[in-house]
Amino acid sequence: MKNILSILALLTIMSSCSDFLEEENKSNVTAEDFYVTAEGFESLVNANYAQLREIYGGEPYIFCAGTDMYAEGRNAEPPGLSQYTQLNAASEGIADLYNSCYKAIQTANMAIHYGELTEQTSTLSQRIAEVKYLRANAYFLLVQTYGGVSLVEDYISSPELSFDRNSAEEIYAFIITELEAALQNVGTGAYDGRVTRRAVEHLLAKVHLTRGYEAFAASDDFSKAATYADNAIAGQALTIPFGELWAPGNEMNEEVIFSVQYDQASISADPTELGNMQPSFFGPYQGGSESAGDAPYRTYTLCPTQYAIDLFDEGDARWEGTFMTKVYERYYDFFEVEDHSSLTVTEFYAPKWASTPEDLAAYEAEYPVAEIHPYGDYVPSVSRNFDYETIPVRKFDDPKSLFGDGRVSSRDIILSRLADTYLIAAEAYLQSGDPATGLMRLNEVRNRAGVADATLADFDIDYILDERGRELLGEYHRWFDLKRTGTLVERASEHHYLIEESNFVGANGELKILRPIPLEALDLNQNNDFPQNPAYQ
Template sequence: MKKIKILLGIIITVIAFTSCNDYLEEENLSNVAAEEFYLTEEGFESLITANYSQLREIYGDEPWLFSAGTDLYAEGRQQEPPGLSQYSQLTPSSEGVEYLYDQGYEAIQIANMALHYSEITEQNDEVDLRVGEIKYLRANAYFLLVQTYGGVPLVTDYISDVVLEFDRSSAEEIYDFIISELEGSLSLVEGGNYIGRVNKRAVRHLLAKVYLTRAYEEYGSPSDFETAANYADEAIAGQELNLSFEELWWPGNDLNEEVIFSVQFDQSSVSTDPQNLGHTQSSFFGPAFGGVENAGIEPYRTFTLVPTGCAVDLFEEGDDRWEGTFMVEMYEQYYDFYRVQDHSNLAVLHYYAPKWENSPADQAAYEAEHPEAVYHPYGTYFPEVSRNFDYYNIAIRKFDDPGAPYGEGRVSTRDIILSRLGETYLIAAEAYLMAGNNATGLERLNVVRERANADPATLSEFTIDYILDERGRELMGEYHRWFDLKRTGKLVERASACHYLIEESNFEGANGELKILRPIPQLAIDLNRNPNFQQNPAYQ
């Protein structure tokens, strides 16, 4: 039996598929046998597993569309895809443009297949529950697509033959569909604690974000901000942020009480091929630490997404997220930070000084206490200043995976957290601000700052820019930043101010349009026999 293959979401060839552990595997089964299999309880559950597994493909590989070309991450020694990271060279044929389009439509077709069989498979008490889960996953795929590319083909039926012609629905129609799907999901899925499956809280969190995002669009409803705030508050459900930021991100604590939804990984399910079945999040956000000779001593880093000066400057003294986000003090054995409880006897290899320790006296005091350490003064470890040597940039450590093998590729097996309670509070804060209820929005934001031991924000400084700064501090390295800047209309302003390879003019596209949306992949245009299927205006 052959695995589903979707070519850029336009030519869609669908055969049947099954599962082995967490991933689909090819089997020599006829289509008739496959259909019979999906009519059984076991076969239908294999389709559900396939839907969850597709999340690993959407988020597990190179995350350019989520992070590159923003204010917080810039190119280090290794080159990013220049189109996605710099915009001036962004075309429909640019490297990486098709990735999310391909993976998103593969997720949609797998979901369509599961929903098709849900109506004819052996019925039991869990079929409706699984339908609710699949509706969430399909809505999530469409949400990624509409934010990235604008209006896209709306495909809701399971397609078992080759389709060569698609219409392009408007972004407004896609948002209407997403909301309808999520409302349907909310009526079907279970409540309770998150244990790896979609539940009501995950749906409410995503509904809040969808309404918040649509509210900024010209076709958004005047009530969207208020609706977003209400859904966020329902997802919060009175729960406080009880974990420290350190506990929140400690390796092995991926399924903690604040996680709302995540992409699930485990070592056993990827052990046969960890460089293709794991993910890259742990390797993306930091400098090189030397070559293969350091295997077992230092983690592998791609050296392609390095925190900018703007990212570092977000943090103030006393904010726990400074040391909770960055590996500020690096030991001779990098992972001793996690493996050794008492750090006082460990030799420091490198130290990255924060902006509040920016005097010769500060440096002299640290070097006197740690004569073995290489001291990196504040301002010297930004990619716009230095990026050509090992250890010369600060590393984001939130996603460190001490259990991952050394090597390039998808080696990490920590979960990728897509939704968590701290972000829900920030969604509520933004929604209340934009709805005109500044006082309540500020209360939600200061819950997040209180957990970080940061000074509370005041009403006079509570603006959309402050919220973006706070999202940077709280969510650094998580897969939100490009969407955050696009949603709030701050992409051009912030990326050009903070990314050393981006000028405002880089965004200038065809027809007087800015390159805010990504282009529809050129091959998808070429293969579609619908002559009215149009490219986004900035790329025509």
């Protein structure tokens, strides 16, 4: 197959590889000599894992913005991604995922190329399988976001000036083939940061589930998704209390299936660039730089909407496990002080089940110096312009991070976890015609949260999306969930205060469901027949 890639992505990759060699191969040995050694090839595989940080570690707008669950409070989100009215090939944030995924793909292609040349070791087949998973994951992000893209399987060692566009159907077929191949050789033990069989099965379930909604779906996509999800579940129950799942330092708990790995040591050289930004979103600004050490930085952009707040009922452990409902005088004392009884509450966010005047008066008496935020008054709007005016999401907080708007967190970004697998299984069984089994999978998630079982009368795709919202708030799934299920236009326009249905109407009446192919990639491509997505032509 002809090697195809934009020059921009290629040059970025070549620069990255050069930097990597300077760091890891200080003897000036060439790549051809270094990567054919066991040590050199292992370092190249590790470089593939490092690419996950570039895909997920920055601003998460392309994963979360423009949906039913998150909207800006004070600071502006990229308007194309968040509101669709200004969405075009040159819009802010459109190229980030495209470039980072192709950079990851080229790094994977390099590893697979040298995997055929390097010295044989007992782990070689396993490492190549891990890289195939990582390459498949990058393509899955691309095909969901942009539709059909260029399929690049071979290592490119010199710039290509022209590339073609493969169909989405071809990309999905390639992803599944890659993951099926990886499944044969990845490790089968407990998760230790490397791709395991469960991670591959989880992703295969998600890929088959997503393709099942497409016009080119295979007849057994939903049933295969259910089977792969059950294989990944492997009989494991959800036993960790929800709040403990998100305790800082507990990112390697037994329910985590795959994650982007960080730690303090790995970001210490440049913590504002080498960490991740996940804790910086999903809540309000909290006092400015003078709060350094006392409160985390927040962007005030991806704030939970009223719909997101409304999802939770009394007794749901995910309410307190997700949100910082009581803010102490020093924010991080929530994590760092064992006994909270002597701490002063400065902000309190009242839940919907305690919103009467009598309830609010009781809170004022209990927290005499606190600002009491009544239910319904702490969601994003154009008038929420001051600190603490929306409810903070605490599940990603990193008390070790510096205050700042860079990539300052050293907590892992969890990409796949067991409760998500249960919900994938629930959706797959529903769509394959077995709602009773799907309901059982969904109720396992609800049981851990301490809420009543859903019934078959409740159980439909909207209920599943609501449950995914409760369980996975702030995790990088929501735009893909809505796009997959065909509910993006309806739900975003109903629940996001800046979006109307008409915002989605693009060129020739086509809907802006897919994002546009980035202008910079089109400009660098000498193939003038490479098509843009229809809504942007």
